[in-house]
Amino acid sequence: MKKTSSLLLFVALISSLTLLGACKKAEEPGGETAEAPAAQPAEAPSEAPAAAETPYEAADVTGGGSLSGSVKLAGDVPPPAPLEITKDAAVCGMGKHPSEALMTGAGGVVQLAVVQLTNISKGKALDAGKTLVLDQKKCKYDPHVQLVPVNSIVEVKNSDPVLHNVHAYFGETETLFNIAQPFQGQTTQRSLTRPGVVHVKCDAHPWMSAYFVVQAHPYYAVSDKAGNFKISDIPPGTYKVKVWHEYLGSQEQDVTIEGGKDAKADFQLTKS
Numbered sequence: 223m224k225k226t227s228s229l230l231l232f233v234a235l236i237s238s239l240t241l242l243g244a245c246k247k248a249e250e251p252g253g254e255t256a257e258a259p260a261a262q263p264a265e266a267p268s269e270a271p272a273a274a275e276t277p278y279e280a281a282d283v284t285g286g287g288s289l290s291g292s293v294k295l296a297g298d299v300p301p302p303a304p305l306e307i308t309k310d311a312a313v314c315g316m317g318k319h320p321s322e323a324l325m326t327g328a329g330g331v332v333q334l335a336v337v338q339l340t341n342i343s344k345g346k347a348l349d350a351g352k353t354l355v356l357d358q359k360k361c362k363y364d365p366h367v368q369l370v371p372v373n374s375i376v377e378v379k380n381s382d383p384v385l386h387n388v389h390a391y392f393g394e395t396e397t398l399f400n401i402a403q404p405f406q407g408q409t410t411q412r413s414l415t416r417p418g419v420v421h422v423k424c425d426a427h428p429w430m431s432a433y434f435v436v437q438a439h440p441y442y443a444v445s446d447k448a449g450n451f452k453i454s455d456i457p458p459g460t461y462k463v464k465v466w467h468e469y470l471g472s473q474e475q476d477v478t479i480e481g482g483k484d485a486k487a488d489f490q491l492t493k494s
């Protein structure tokens with residue numbers, strides 16, 4: 223008898239958890255999937271509060287300094303494989319296109335590397351509250367790498383007359399959102415609430431790839447076409463400065479910022 227009621231209780235528990243899962247899924251707009259494995263339905267959702275993870279305090283910066291430098295290749299680096307364009311030829315083109323995973327310039331300069339101070343807890347205010355656009359044009363994302371102040375809205379836009387399926391992953395594996403955009407001119411907005419790297423891919427066109435780098439503080443920059451970057455209004459002090467590049471990986475160094483001066487940090491990256 224006791225055994226039977228335990229069994230009943232177990233069945234009831236499983237059913238209610240399954241039901242809970244189904245409700246959660248149905249509530250989500252735009253075909254989003256919160257990929258909680260069925261075996262762990264009680265697991266807390268992954269939307270960790272950004273504030274707890276990133277104790278950053280905005281304050282007036284007077285007598286700050288700046289940091290500038292360059293990102294270059296350390297010698298010869300094997301290039302990423304070209305993109306194989308295999309469908310929707312009228313819109314996407316056909317054949318092989320150069321990969322955007324490594325964009326370089328004369329002298330081996332590296333574009334689209336993200337440079338950041340990693341251990342700053344107080345400084346100028348984050349430029350949040352903007353809406354940033356990620357466009358899909360001719361089956362490529364524009365821009366390829368974008369810095370996003372935490373809690374900003376990103377608007378994903380389909381400029382193509384073909385279906386794109388925007389699939390954003392936090393840390394490469396965790397689905398943040400997953401939206402089908404079948405129509406030209408369609409836009410979808412999402413708030414990015416957790417600092418870190420978000421990889422955006424298209425489930426319809428496997429060569430499409432872009433990154434949001436969600437930032438908890440404003441001391442970030444992306445290297446430009448000449449491989450240069452500059453970060454300004456930094457409170458004087460010693461910091462760690464890190465470069466991240468999707469193809470070349472990361473590197474870190476120490477830097478000392480003095481008021482009214484421009485400190486230098488040059489990086490040379492290779493394929494690990």
Ligand SMILES: [Cu+2]
Nearest residue numbers: 386424426427
């Ligand atoms: Cu697509």
